[in-house]
Ligand SMILES: Nc1ncnc2c1ncn2[C@@H]1O[C@H](COP(=O)(O)OP(=O)(O)O)[C@@H](O)[C@H]1O
């Protein structure tokens with residue numbers, strides 16, 4: 001019993017450190033700004049649910065939200081499909097030039113995003129994709145493919161070759177094998193990359209702020225900026241906006257956390 | 271129903287200097303159970319995978335029913351394979367594992383259902399049809415792997431060491447099960463193993479391989495009785511055949527200070543050789559004479575180990591040179607103990623001779 005105390009203390013501390021700010025924001029999201037300024041850490045005296053309606057309706061928030069949904073889900077779907085295909089090929093086939101190709105793809109992970117932003121800006125302008133959701137989607141896909149391929153390849157390489165050989169003996173071609181063996185067997189890893197990519201892109205700010213300037217194209221992280229006016233910070237509304245933004249991530253986590261953890265530890269335990 | 275004809279087959283993996291398989295020629299008859307036997311790394315799996323179409327062929331041809339299939343992709347060869355790892359699809363239940371190959375061949379759903387249930391019934395898998403592989407025991411998984419091959423009703427079955435992941439008892443019962451199934455179904459079968467007991471008990475014929483090449487092909491007892499070289503002699507049989515160098519004299523050989531008559535070999539057969547390897551199986555050495563006759567030669571040796579196995583006892587005997595060990599398989603009621611001197615009787619009609627440089631057998635040429 002006593003031997004577990006340090007672990008329990010650590011977990012407790014970790015929960016306070018990571019859960020505390022979240023609860024604080026959650027509490028502030030139903031309090032008004034004057035209330036918060038009067039007493040930042042107080043519990044709500046009255047639940048101001050109407051702030052959610054206000055945030056949604058009066059500040060273009062619904063547009064941001066749907067923009068985010070469209071951009072992030074399209075990007076995640078594309079990243080997952082192309083990433084899984086590339087990872088399958090790199091993990092399964094010995095073909096001419098597979099090492100340089102792997103190196104090229106994975107070197108995409110090394111470059112800091114800030115470095116690429118001006119060239120991306122210029123490219124999107126040239127192709128009339130600047131200020132479009134399509135442009136941002138393409139940038140997101142290109143930017144996050146490398147990491148996805150890296151994670152998935154590591155996982156796919158552990159799927160026994162015999163499974164693929166068995167499917168070939170059973171009469172299936174390469175594409176069907178990808179579809180019917182790699183994807184279902186690799187599902188835990190796919191959930192992992194889907195969740196990670198979703199969370200990262202859902203919060204992505206840098207590319208969005210540079211590549212989208214029209215208000216009705218903006219995504220959620222930019223929308224939250226909206227409440228941080230140039231003169232005065234509307235803390236209460238920022239908290240409400242954050243809560244709306246966080247909700248999909250929490251839902252995703254609740255749905256997939258089990259599978260995701262299995263994916264992250266796969267191979268550790270045979 | 272199919273004849274598999276392999277001619278001059280060779281395999282060289284990219285990046286390796288030695289070929290894994292070289293000049294492999296073998297014809298497997300319709301309905302025959304052929305065993306490929308050899309030590310680990312001798313190229314058995316490579317041969318099997320080339321027959322299956324999973325590995326490209328470097329040289330030579332493989333023909334099924336007279337049609338060369340070198341360029342035919344695996345999925346069109348109509349061959350089913352059972353893997354050592356079983357390779358069950360982990361995300362499908364037993365039913366779907368069995369049905370997977372049939373679906374691709376657009377067999378009607380009712381027919382798939384019938385065949386899967388029939389195979390499951392035959393293999394005692396009916397209660398597990400809705401279970402995923404991870405919820406099955408090793409033996410059950412093995413049977414699913416077997417069932418997956420059976421439902422396909424292919425031209426040829428390939429097995430790659432399918433029993434090596436089972437425990438000893440299960441291995442014996444599954445072995446018998448496999449023999450029965452193959453006998454009933456009568457489909458041409460190529461079975462790879464490194465286990466000589468499996469090879470002896472299962473195969474209609476055995477093809478023994480060493481270092482990527484065929485050493486000997488024949489019926490199990492035929493190969494056991496007349497091994498083509500020292501490799502086969504020692505690979506088949508447990509404990510293996512004793513091989514000791516002897517000095518040749520006039521139609522006899524000298525083992526220590528004992529003369530062993532070699533009446534079945536003419537001087538011409540023995541040629542100019544001065545030393546040859548004498549091969550004698552442990553069961554051809556006796557503690558007490560099994561029959562009256564003059565073809566038993568007594569040899570006195572030192573007992574250096576006694577291994578009672580229950581049904582019989584193995585004696586490890588050391589020749590008077592102090593270095594050469596000979597194993598004899600004697601009755602279980604032997605009274606010999608370590609350190610004693612023993613006289614065992616060598617059956618000279620059961621002796622084999624091998625050329626020490628080529629390792630090939632020196633055939634008998636006299637009746
Ligand atoms: N994919 C491969 N690439 C390179 N060498 C291989 C490959 N597969 C097998 N080999 C080599 O070929 C030889 C024969 O292997 P294998 O056919 O698996 O033997 P066995 O099944 O009899 O144990 C071995 O030396 C092995 O290292």
Ligand SMILES: [Mg+2]
Pocket residue numbers: 311314315316430
């Ligand atoms: Mg093998």
